[in-house]
Every structure is written in structure tokens, then in C-alpha cells.
Amino acid sequence: MPKLLLTKRNIDSKKHIPPVEKGQVDYFDTEVKGLMLRVGKESKTFYVQVDVLDLTTGKYKSVREKIGRYGEWTPEEARATAPQLIRRLRDGKPKEDPPPTLKAIYERYLVDKRLSKGTVTLYKGYIPRLFESWLDLPLNLLEKALTPEVVIDRFQHIRENNGPGAANNSFKCLQAIINYAEILYPQFITRNPTKVLSRTDMWAKIEGRDDCLEPKQFKIFSDALLKCTPAHRDCYTFALYHGIRPAEAYSLKWEDVDLENDFATFRHETERSKRTYTVPLSRQSKAILSRRKAAATEGQVHVFPKQGPRNKHEHLILRADHLKGKTGLSLTPHGLRRSFITTGERLRLRREDINWLTGHTDNTVTGKHYAKLTPDDLRPVLQAICNEIERLMLEGVGAKVITLPTAAQNQ
Template sequence: MKAKITQRSVEVAKAGAKPYEIRDTTLPGFLCRVQPSGRKSYVIEYARGRRMTIGNAAVLTPAQAREKAKEVLGQAAAGEDPGQERRRAKASTLRGFIEHEYRPWVRVHRKHGDAWCDVIMRVFASLADDPLASITQHKVEKVRTARLNAGIKPATVNRNVTCLRGALTHAVRSGYITEHPLADMASVDTDSSSKVRYLTADEARRLRAALQARDDEARTARVSANAWRKARSRPVLPAIPVGGYGDHLTPLVLVSLNTGARRGEMFSLEWPDVDFDLKQITIRGETSKKNRTRHVPLNAEALGALRQWRDQTGGQGLVFAGRGGERLDNVRKAWAGVLGDANITAFRWHDLRHTFASWLVMRGVDLNTVRELLGHGDIKMTLRYAHLAPQHKADAVAKLV
């Protein structure tokens, strides 16, 4: 709303269900913002999209706030950014920079931005109140060494430093510091190839058998339950067809195993993302880790599982939804039960993705194709599977003869 901002107009302004603003009719950009809580603040909009809070209306009079607003407008007219010094003051320390500058930016531009900021504040807590410009490679190295000595895995420590490195990169680009203190800091050496866990042929057979047994048990239980319901004139539940699934777990496992999709990508998969004609699924950018859309072909097992599941569920909304149609957040209990029945140990859900990649490499698929199917942004991530293709090394050495 528009009105001349006076003591009277501010006092009579009533709080509403949502925040609203009173824009002054005499000084452009000068306004009073009224919150649902009843708090009122004077604000000056000194450029398009740029504002500065002048103060609390319970402390300042309209005349005092108007004078401060004119000062800010004068600075803006002279080519200055009146809010810059205030922002720099708030972001002078690592903590201030993360909370007032980096977190708002990374929250919008990176999918896990908030989590990254939380990692920085937790891992580098000893540096949180240091001036941003005083952070050095030596200080970060001390934190890294202490974590390694505490038994933290090198890969985890590297990820921690990567989070901090990203924040400091933004600090350089934004002009808060002139040089990147970690520009020459190398990562801790890791042996990632030894950590790949994938299903052997026998384990895969046992896993499929355990899934089928689970579905058979659900089918038998459904028949028994419906007989009980009929005898009492109660509505029966949908029958589970022969070859069908007791719930979402089996098709979820089979599709994950044959596409290498991440758990979160599967939980967010919708039926329009499944193309039965082209025999592929689309992992949308907004649901992928790297914010990049990719298309993954479906082999016969994955395609058959999706067709059967579509026939059972109607093919609307999320492919693998919870009981109320909501997005799943985990399948821990059911997954642990199946692994126990299959006598498979030390195997995580993410290892289905490792299994997909490992099987491809062992069957002679080149690493770049595996990288594209997995959605890796860097071939370095895919190189962890290179040792599974020993024949390539043997062929190379044989050329010396």
C-alpha cells in the first residue's frame, strides 16, 4: 500500500496474516515493513533488488528514519553500494562469511549447499571466529592432520576440505579475499579402488531368490487376508498376481541394480520419466546429485520389472511411492531383511550402484561409457573400477613382445 509515512500512519498499521509494506509517497524507496508479529521496520530500497533495513519503528521516528534513508540514497547516487560495508562487516570472519554471504548463495546454486555449510562449521569450528583473510593453508592443514590422527578416513577428510575450498573460492570471486589460501593444497592420498563392494554372481542369485521368496510370502499372506475379509463381508485388498510384487522393494532393487541410479534418484523417479518405447529412464537434473539430466537404457530385467510394477500400481505419480503416495525416504528395514535372508554381508544400498558399474567394466565396457551411465562429472570417480578390467593391462603389456 502507498501512504505518507508518519508517526500516525505507522502507529495505526495493523499486523496481518502476511508481511506487508507501506510505501512512502514523498520519498521514493522509503517504506515501513509490517510483520505478522506486529514488528515494524523502516527500510530503504536504494536500487532495484537492493534494500537496507534502517531500524526498528519502535526506536526511530519517521523523521529520523527518513533522514537516514536520504543518506543511503545519496551514497547510491554517488555510485557506492551502501549495503556493501555492512555485509563485509558481518562477513569478516569465517563464521560470518558462511552465514551471511555463502550460505544464502550456495543454498540456491548447489543442491546440498546447506549441508556443506554445516560441515564447514562443524569440522573447522576452531577457525570459525578467525578473520576470513587470516585463514591459511597451515591452519587448515593442522585441522586436517588432527582429524587423520583421530582415525577419520582420508576420503572423508578430503571431502571436508573440499567444502571449505568451495566457500573460499566464492570468497575470492566475491572480493572478500584476494587470494585463495588453499590453491596449492593437495588432497590426502586415498586408495579408492580397494573399497568397491559389488555382488558376485552367486550373491546376485541369492539376492534375487530372497526377493522372490519375499514376494511369494506376501502373495500367500494376501490370499489368506482376503479370505478372512470375505468371510466377514469386508472389502478385499488387491490380489498380488503370480510373478507380481508384494511391494516396491523388488522392482526398486532390480531397476537400481540394472541402471546404477542413486537411491535418491530412484525415490524421485516419476512415471513420465520412464519411456517404455525407447526403453530408458530419464534422471532429471533437479533430482540428480550433479544437477545434470541423463538418460539410462533399460535392459530386459529392468524393463520387465517396471512394466509389472506399472500394471500393479496404475502408473501414476512416483514410481516407487510410500503407502500414502508420498516420496520414500528409506527402505532400511526391508532391505536389511532381504540381505539377511540372502546371507549377504557388508553390503550397502549404494553398492548396487557399484555392482552395476563393476559388472559393466568386467564385461569390457569402456570407462567413459560407464562414467556417462553413472552420471559422474569427472572420469576420476569412474577410475575406481579400472582394476576390474585386467585384460586391458594384459593386452597393453603383450604389445611389448
Template sequence: MKINKQFVDELEFPNIGQKIYRDCEITGFCVRVTPNSKTYIVDKKYNNKLHRVVIGSSNNISAAGARKKAQIVLAQIYSGEFVSKSKNNDAFNPLEITVGAALDIYLNKNAFKPKTVRQYNKYIDLYLQGWRERKIFDISKDELLNKFLDTSEVSPSSANGAISLIGTLWKYMHVLYSTDDKPIMKSNPVDIIAVTVGWNKIAARERHLSQNVIFKYYQAVIGYFDELNLEDTARSNTHRDIILFVMYTGCRRVEACSLRWENVDLENGCVTFDDTKNGKRHLLPLGDHLISVLKSRFLLKENDWVFPATKLPTAWNIHATTIDRTLKRIGEEVGFYVSTHDFRRTFATLCNLLRFNIYVTKRLLNHTAKPRVDVTGGYVQIPMEELRFSMNMIEAVYQQKIDCFNYENVWNQRLQELKKAG
């Protein structure tokens, strides 16, 4: 294959490791793809010696530009004139590191999720335009403060994120390359924000299904109907069932949409999320109603996904990715629009109203605290039976079998339910 812009743009990031794609025209010209980056390289064995030379990230150099540089490097290799930077002590100067290069180094040395990588690149390309080629140790406090103030007028949260990223990259490069022999005698310019204007205060989002809308919304979900319901296939009720799944479990949208049947244990009534936000496998028991929903879907199973894509043949083996259209329709019917993450906020709210132990709530939401912050949490082990009972209580709230909004009686009601279960 010929390495060009279209080819590189269409390459998918691997989950682990790296893949090297070789150009069909120039022997030795390649693009290396890791979970976080795409980098043009020269990978050529000549005279029994392997030469692997980094040309640059696809974010910093075009495919055409990389091709020309590769030809120059290969010509030097063939003529014996090429000198590796590792052998030339004066070739690398940390003070010459650009913001773009610093970002590449940072991403390559850390296993970030693709979404995080996209967000970091968005900060640089959208809110810090022209800074990718700036030398990171040349950025002054004044210009950084001005950039923060200008960006804050457009988006306070993005200003926080973009400037914080610069601070992180600056510190990372300083720790990585400043040595006792060759110290980098500079201070992090981002420190100016905290001691002058301060970081933007971002109000926490509060939207969720409150008492005056939760039951009406739930009934609208249960009664949701679209043209796919007429089919007796794996695509039937897909969007409705995704919403139910997120409402009942409080999981994230991507975790529900990308759930595979191999991670569903119908016999024991639980699911396992492998690719979670905190990187830890999350084993979650399910309530009785959700188990019955999944059993019905399993009877119509046609591929690997619990929730297959609805606009493509199931033979393509692709999972659903979005339910925005369904959420909009239900929102119009109920007169109240919510996002999938608002269901997670609702789930946490119900856990609190039902007086769940804080460690039960954290376990259900897959929230983990660092050991130094919460030593006790590391010792607490929660039985699966208690988690499953808690999930059934969440379902019971939606089904109006438990009134968690009656604050005076909810605890007594919970004790009675626990006695019945025990």
C-alpha cells in the same frame, strides 16, 4: 504465523527461486528461503521507500535473536535513523567476513543440491566447531594444519572435505572482494596442506556383487517376500522392485525412489531422470524384464510415484526413501551385505565384463566428462537401440543367460548376439 525456531526448522527448501514468510506479530520481520539457505530479513515499505535488510542466516543467529535485531532495524527505519550499508562505504569490510557468512554467500550464489548444503554445514558444525564465527581471512596456516591433523585422526575423508571447504570459501571470498583498489594481501592458508603433510589418501570402495555371489543374491531378490506382498496395492513388492530397478539400471537410490509415473514411458520402454547428480536430464532405455515389472506396477498405480512409501497411506502421495531393512534381510539370507550404491558399482563392472564401449558405459551411468578433458566424447552419439540392447544384456547376466565371467568367449558371444539383433 509467528517466526520461531520450530517454524523455521520445518520450512522446506524450494527447488528454484525464493519464498518469503512474514511474521504475524512484527510487521516487516520475515524469513527468506532459497534452495540453499534460510535467512532472516526485514522487508518493510515506509514513506514510499522499500527497505530490505538482511539480519542473518538461520545457521548463524537464532529466531529470537533475529526478532530483536529486526525490531531495532524497524525502529531505525521509522525514526529515519537507518542507514543502508550500501550507502555507507565504511560499513562493509571484507576482512571481517566470517566462515559462516562466507558459506552463506557461497551457497546463495551457487545452485547446490540440498544434500550438498547439508554436507557443507556438517563440515562446519561437526568438524570445525567454533569456526563459523571466525573471520576467514584471520585463519592462519599453522592452526589450519593442526585442525587438519586432529580431524584426520577422527575421519581422514572428513578432514579432506572440511579443510577443502575452507580453502574453497577463502578463494571464493578473495576473488569476490579483493580489488585492484583494495587488494586483500593474504595467501590461502589451505595451501599449507599440499606442501607439508599432503591430503589424506582415501581408498576407493570396491564392494560389489562378484561372480561367487551375484546369482545367489539375484535369486534372493526375485524370491523376496514380506507382509506387503499379501496386498494387491501399489505398495506390493515396492522394496524388492526398487532393488531390481537399481540392479538393472545402475541408477542411484534417490533417482529410483523418487521416480514419477510422468517420467516413465512404458510404450517406448524408457525412463527420464530429471534431478540427477550432474544436473542433466538422463533418458534411459530399459531392459525387457524391468519394463514388465513396471507395467505390473502401473496396473496398481494409486498416486504419482512408481515406488510409493510403504508405511504411509498412498493417498498421502509420498515416495519411498530407504530400503535398508530389505537389504539387511536379503544380506542375512545370502551371507553378503551390499548397499544400493554397490549395485551401481556392480552395473559398471558388468558393462566392462561385457566389453561395452566406454562411451556406452558412461552414457548408461550418466557420467559426463568436461569437453576440455574428453573432446571426442562430445561428438559420439549412441543410438537408443544400442543402449537398450546393452540393458537387456545386463539383465541376461543376472538371469544367467549370458556368462560374462567367461572372459575368453564373452566377446565372441557378444558379436553373435549383435548379429542376431541386426
């Protein structure tokens, strides 16, 4: 059997490898033991071949495995891949499955990770639509196909055509999927091509919103809510009195409200990015819930029931355009949460307390201590904020009374 240093130059040379008319000729590499090029009439293909001791017979036998065709694989790549293949053959391990496609990983990711419904929708909304042409790539070719230039090009294309948020989101989803592929198939992919966006600092910078009720706007807000349905009005106000996230407000169920002991629990499906938490009720928020209870029909599950006739959900929905339309303010439902937090800060209340009440997780050392607190411990703090919000809604900014937390505790 011929031996030959398997380099591009040698492989292409007719002198070293004469054309084959019939059958095949194997050329073993002079450098890597076990690496060989099988030359046929039509193609040249890299293989590894080793002798392995068969434990059942006590004899050696030759086993061979295909690396890939010359042309798709360079000699350097074949030489780099050969040692691990040889090692596996010597260990008697079975041949691995062919590399899955990006699409297969994407589908597996959605199943394996047990994401929330919303996140699955997010992935499904971006990946097939914006990366369709990449989905059929097998994992082992991903690094090769998705060069920095290709990645950056697509990123910029999406940013121009779909917006900066869509560009960030879609590529972060893709990045997560490929990271998962790296974990599952380190033999096929070792570097995430999307990382180039971090390394070149290309992610689109998106400013956070900051809409928030000014002190003088509380009254405008409150008065404008009279134009809403009572349920909407109560839901907006409840959200403001607790500083909770909009969905926590409108999806609240009666089973998570304790009107005897004055608690409410805001639940989260997966708890991976938001935790379920229980807060005390204030005098004001309890009044809202009691009013809702009185208005509730038999068997009504949600505190704030749907208002229109053709709703998918049994609860109503808070919408920014709705809120803006009614109040004339540039205010989103999430802005009510910022308004609550800001009110607490104006009262010079502790940031940790406010975090606790609004379901922010606090990983600081001080924050850990707060894990031991019960909703009752935070009741006076919530009451102080609610009193100030109520005062602003009723009286406006005039005759501002500074309510100190200590004074508030007596209420």
C-alpha cells in the same frame, strides 16, 4: 610536521616520538609519501593522507584514511598497504566496507552458489560445528591467524576425533568458502590458508568401495529379495538392470517413464555434478515397470512408493544395511551399479556404451561423439547386459554362455 622513518625501532623510541600529553602529532614516513603515524596520548595509528584535486571547486584538499593501529599493524604491513589506499584516494573512490567475517562469507557462499539441498546440509553440518572458533575472524586477518601450524593442527584434530572423511570434507568445504572470499575480496585476502593441506599432501587417503556381485552371487541376491516387499524387490532389481545410482532408482517418477516407447529419464536437480539423462528400457526392466504400474494406486507419483507408514518421502529408500541383512552379502545399493558395469565389461562391451547407459559424463574425444547418440542406439547394449544379469540370477554360474554384443542385438 615532523618526518620520521616509520620503523618499529623509531616508533618505540622516546627520543624520536616523545609522549603526547594532549592532542595529536602526525609523523610522516620518509620513505612512502602519504603514509603517516598519528600519535595520541593512548595510541599510535597509521594513516594515509594525500591532497586530491576536487573537480567541483578546482582546488586541492587533503583527504585522510585510517589504516589501523600500531600494534595490530606492523610498520611493514602499513607501508605495504599504503600505496593502494593512496591510489584509491587519488581516484576519489569511496571508502571500502570493513572486511567481512569468515562467517559472513560462509553464509553468502551458501546463498550465492545455489547449491543442491544436500550440499547445503553438508556445509551446515561441518562449518559451524568444526570451525566455530574461526568464524568471527575478519577476512583480512585470516592469513595471519590461520598459519600452517594452526590449520594442520585442526585438521589432525578432526581426523582423530571425527574421522578421516569428516576431516577431508570439512576442510574442502572451508577451502571452497575461502576461495570464494579471495574472489570477492582480493584486497583482504590473497592466499588460502587451507592450501597448506594440498602442499603438504596431508589430505586423508580414502579408498573407494568395491563391493560388487560375483557371478555366483547373482542368484543368492535374487533369491534373497523374495524376503523383501515387492516394491523393494523391484527397486533393487531395477537398479541392477540399469546400473543406475540408488537415488535415481528409488526416486523415479511415473512422469519420467515412457512405457509406450520404452524410455526412462533420471533427473538431477542442479546438473552441476550429475546430468539428467534418458535411457532405453530393456525387456526385463520394462517388465518391472509394467508390474509396478499395475500395482500403482491412483495418482501415485513415484514408481517405487514408500513402504512404511511414517515416511517423509513418498518413495521408498534403498539402504545398504537392509540389502546386507536380506542377502547376507557384503553388498551396498551402489554395489549393484558396479555389478552392472562389471557385467558389461565381462561381456567385452564398450566402456563408452556402459558410461552412456549409467549417466557418467565422458569428456574424452570419443565421448563427445557419443553425445549424438539416442537411447535407441544403446538399446541392444542394455539388452545384452540385462540378459546376462537375468541369466546369472536364474541359472547361476553354471553353463556359462558368452553372449557377444552382435548376438545380443538380435534379441
